[in-house]
Amino acid sequence: MITGAAQMEGAILVVAATDGAMPQTREHLLLTKQVGIPKENICVFINKADEVTDKETRELVEMEIREVLSQYQFDGDNIPVIFGSALCALEGKMPEIGEQAVKQLLDTMDEKFIIPNRNTTTEPLFPAEHVYQIKGRGTVITGKLERGVLKKGDKVEILGYDKEGIKSVITGLESFHKTVDQAEPGDQLGVLLRGLGPKDVRRGTVLVPQGHNHKATDKAKAQLYVLKHEEGGGKTPLANYFSEHVFSLTWDIGAVIKITGKDFIMPGEAAEVELRLVNKMFIEPQQRFTIRKDQKTIGTGVFTEVLPSMTEDEKDKRVLKKAMKAEMERLGFNPYGEMVEKRLKPDYSNAPKDNPMAKEFQGEQA
Numbered sequence: 001m002i003t004g005a006a007q008m009e010g011a012i013l014v015v016a017a018t019d020g021a022m023p024q025t026r027e028h029l030l031l032t033k034q035v036g037i038p039k040e041n042i043c044v045f046i047n048k049a050d051e052v053t054d055k056e057t058r059e060l061v062e063m064e065i066r067e068v069l070s071q072y073q074f075d076g077d078n079i080p081v082i083f084g085s086a087l088c089a090l091e092g093k094m095p096e097i098g099e100q101a102v103k104q105l106l107d108t109m110d111e112k113f114i115i116p117n118r119n120t121t122t123e124p125l126f127p128a129e130h131v132y133q134i135k136g137r138g139t140v141i142t143g144k145l146e147r148g149v150l151k152k153g154d155k156v157e158i159l160g161y162d163k164e165g166i167k168s169v170i171t172g173l174e175s176f177h178k179t180v181d182q183a184e185p186g187d188q189l190g191v192l193l194r195g196l197g198p199k200d201v202r203r204g205t206v207l208v209p210q211g212h213n214h215k216a217t218d219k220a221k222a223q224l225y226v227l228k229h230e231e232g233g234g235k236t237p238l239a240n241y242f243s244e245h246v247f248s249l250t251w252d253i254g255a256v257i258k259i260t261g262k263d264f265i266m267p268g269e270a271a272e273v274e275l276r277l278v279n280k281m282f283i284e285p286q287q288r289f290t291i292r293k294d295q296k297t298i299g300t301g302v303f304t305e306v307l308p309s310m311t312e313d314e315k316d317k318r319v320l321k322k323a324m325k326a327e328m329e330r331l332g333f334n335p336y337g338e339m340v341e342k343r344l345k346p347d348y349s350n351a352p353k354d355n356p357m358a359k360e361f362q363g364e365q366a
């Protein structure tokens with residue numbers, strides 16, 4: 001769900017009646033909060049009801065999921081919970097848990113979900129999801145208009161992946177195969193742009209109006225929460241200079257994490273960090289992000305301050321390696337994995353012995 005998560009305004013939490021709440025249930029609830037889905041806009045579909053027919057087990061699964069919802073500050077007592085079976089719906093069997101349950105799910109969403117406040121007065125922001133080159137017409141970017149209004153003829157600029165100052169004009173807007181003159185926040189759009197080269201825009205860049213005062217940056221401060229293992233996260237803490245993959249809006253990119261004020265972030269803990277990205281991207285305060293490793297969400301956070309881009313020295317890989325080596329020698333153990341240790345050959349002779357944190361890094365790397 002992660003990269004698509006920038007697009008979401010409501011959520012159906014699907015739980016198998018045979019399994020109940022799993023670590024990924026918690027992970028997704030956290031992410032649901034993280035992407036700012038209104039609390040009213042969530043409902044639960046307990047699937048595989050064909051395999052769990054007795055009332056008591058169903059009640060137990062429902063109770064458990066309501067408890068988990070409450071743990072994550074959702075209204076566990078009142079969130080709609082629907083039992084059904086996707087398989088029966090597909091195969092046209094047992095309509096009361098098949099087709100009818102799916103219809104009930106759709107009706108519930110129609111009735112209960114609120115349309116989020118769509119900000120039409122602020123400066124537009126349109127993150128690119130997909131980019132197509134159409135011969136003779138130009139470049140089409142698809143995605144969701146995050147905020148503001150876009151009109152045909154608007155002068156826009158592309159920002160992100162080190163790009164800045166690439167200007168264009170909107171020559172057409174399309175929403176669900178219909179040409180429109182104006183697009184509003186929340187609209188799923190195709191935006192046709194004039195005069196762009198194939199490398200000017202890609203997934204993860206954003207469109208903002210010309211005259212904006214953003215600057216793409218590769219350095220920002222953020223507040224980061226590291227997921228617990230039970231929330232689908234990793235088992236090991238996060239150490240200084242860890243390189244991870246950061247996802248925000250529609251972009252995702254490698255980043256080095258510097259922790260402010262402490263050496264590690266334990267699973268279940270939050271801390272202030274500085275993120276140093278591989279490319280300059282669109283970042284603004286309050287923008288949310290997640291950190292993923294090996295298909296797993298290990299952290300979620302919010303950018304708090306945009307910092308000036310990195311200096312050449314800060315970008316220098318050798319400087320980073322030196323810092324990692326110094327960190328290993330200061331801690332007296334290696335949090336970065338064998339490969340790094342082999343390459344950097346830290347000298348532990350003057351390092352403190354038996355750092356209790358060392359064992360936190362044994363076993364599975366987060």
Ligand SMILES: Nc1nc2c(ncn2[C@@H]2O[C@H](COP(=O)(O)OP(=O)(O)OP(=O)(O)O)[C@@H](O)[C@H]2O)c(=O)[nH]1
Nearest residue numbers: 014016024047048049050051084085086087088089
């Ligand atoms: N009995 C039964 N099986 C179902 C139902 N819905 C899905 N399944 C089966 O459950 C299995 C998992 O389905 P997926 O669609 O891969 O579910 P998923 O949530 O992506 O699974 P994960 O990868 O484990 O997260 C498949 O074999 C489906 O056929 C259902 O309503 N009843």
